[in-house]
Amino acid sequence: MKFKVESCETFKIVPRKSYFVPSNMNSLVEFFSFTDPNIRFVVIGSVLLTASSAIVGSFTFLNKKSLVGDAIAHAVLPGICLGFILSGTKNPIYLIGGAFITGWISLVFVEFITSRTRIKEDTAIGLTLSVFFGIGILLLTVIQKSGNAAQTGLDSFLFGKAAALVGRDLYTFATVAVVLLISVFLLFKEFSLLAFDKDYAKAIGLPVKRIELVLTSLIVLAVVIGIQAVGVVLMAAILITPAAAARFWTDKIKVMFMLASVFGAFSGLTGAYISYVAPSMPTGPWIVIVISVIAFVSFFLAPRRGVISRLMRQYTIRKTINDENVLKALYQLGEENKNFFIQRYPDEIIRRRKFEKENLMKVLKRLKGQGYVERTGNLWGLTEEGKSRGQRVVKIHRLWELYLTTHLHIAPDHVHEDADTIEHLLTPELEAELEKILDYPSVDPHKSEIPYK
């Protein structure tokens, strides 16, 4: 961790275009009016970089290879440094070339270690990642001490610097990003089949090895250009997080990819803006914070898959179970008296079935609101509707007990608890099927009468 602080301090960060730091409101207007061509460059650049990384990264996510992106991201650093040392310039072609080569070598390493030794993939990734990153930092320090004037700004590959995206460099990066997008578009159906069922892809004769080679190259390329915006250390986040966030919102693969690219692009845009108002600030962390907030919000708020929606569903189910248990108890009391509409004190209900008093009162009030029970003072009794709902629960309970004993040959003293769950769950269709299978029996295994309407 220490080196990061050092490198930030030692490297003099000189933005190519010296922006003054204006007041926030002005800068916002100025930035988003896109009148300054440099701003246009930076915006287009960072949006393209993050969106294409997010799209390619969605496949690593679906392939359950999220960590691989992290390995590549760290492994490109020595490549960038070597590219610089050998060429002596920061021409992006050399840097991308170097990064591409070491990125690929790292994957070959991981593959070699997992196939030839007993070491598992996660360990192999960890080993490779740290070795390559270590070498990268070493080379970076060597370059920095060499006194080569051209080296300023190389450190922006550590944490990213969107504002450095200007002019000629941008064309290189944008071209790569467009190549990525076109490749994904052309091979979309193959990539998704491989992610879902690789054996089947082989079986129907797709050139799986070659497709995988292409996909891996795309991932390496996405990392190589993405680090311009977010830096080596945080690259994995921009590959994986947009896909993970998008997955919460949809079950359709195309929608997922579109959402992922929009999330990625939005975070890239924010990064570019931050980079503009505060040139000395590394862009990467900001982009990652924005995309993480999006993921966090998705995690909680997404319909169906989100945590809150799940909790709500569970809460509703619990409420239904409570309601129906009270109606059932009232119905069973009614059976004993052969009168379903007698009103009773809550304590009488509790004697029939154990409820917490406080909870019972809450449920009774709720049921009254729904028209299932009526009250007179502290006396509570079923309405016609309440009776028929209670009756249905009791009926399903007894039918299920009978079904378990006759069709599954389970002992009659074992079936009660199963039936207690099933009685709240069964749909009307399954209820009808159950009645038919059992041919409308009149009593359950405990000789209790099964009530029909």
Next chain:
Amino acid sequence: MIMEDKSITMQPALEIHDLTVAFDRKPVLWDIDLTLPQGKLVGIIGPNGAGKSTLIKAVMGLLPLSSGYVKLFDQPIDEVRKRISYVPQRESVDWDFPASVLDIVMMGRYGKLGLFKSPRKADRDVAFDCLKKVGMESFANRQISQLSGGQQQRTFLARALAQQADIYFMDEPFAGVDAATEKAIINLLRTMTEARKTVVVVHHDLQSVPQYFDWVIMLNTRLVAVGPTESTFNQHNLQETYGGKLTLLADVADLIRRESYPSREGSNR
């Protein structure tokens, strides 16, 4: 039957010669030799760990062979991929994948479509038709994560049908399927074999073997017997197949792995 081009119809659907397959150096199938005629419904039976799935995967070229060769319609598999269809085990994939039932069945068309091309309406029609054959047409737009086990199985079956192949390899297509669906599937496979398709099925339930299959392959790490069901599926062969492992054979296989021996001289695997 019409005696058309005899050389084509008499070609064996599948020929396996001296096939040995090893996992982590340990042989799991030893020296299998067999030939299957076209147009038969063939069951592969044997106890757990007998190598039934391995045999299918080896034939499909999904596993490296330690020795031997496989030919389909007298040709190496890579020459005839378009004529071969595969139903993998249901558990071999993650069903929590963002795709609909129709998306999965469409995958059966990818081999014929080739790279870069998107499916056309004709492909969609074939896929939908195959869904109908397995009684899943009303689930076409259902997310696959919401399917029951039997529905997943039928989706895979429809995907294989969409390949419109001549030989089908199915790895336990009846696992998790209810009795009525199993009957429907068997009837479907019957109509396929009547149209001279060959269907090879890994099967578990011995009771239904004589009723379902024209031919059986009886397997227990080695080939015990292969042939028409009525002459092959007998007490003697069953005893041989299910009568326990050949302990010596299993011990030798373990030894090969422990000592890091190649299972064939001059081979790496």
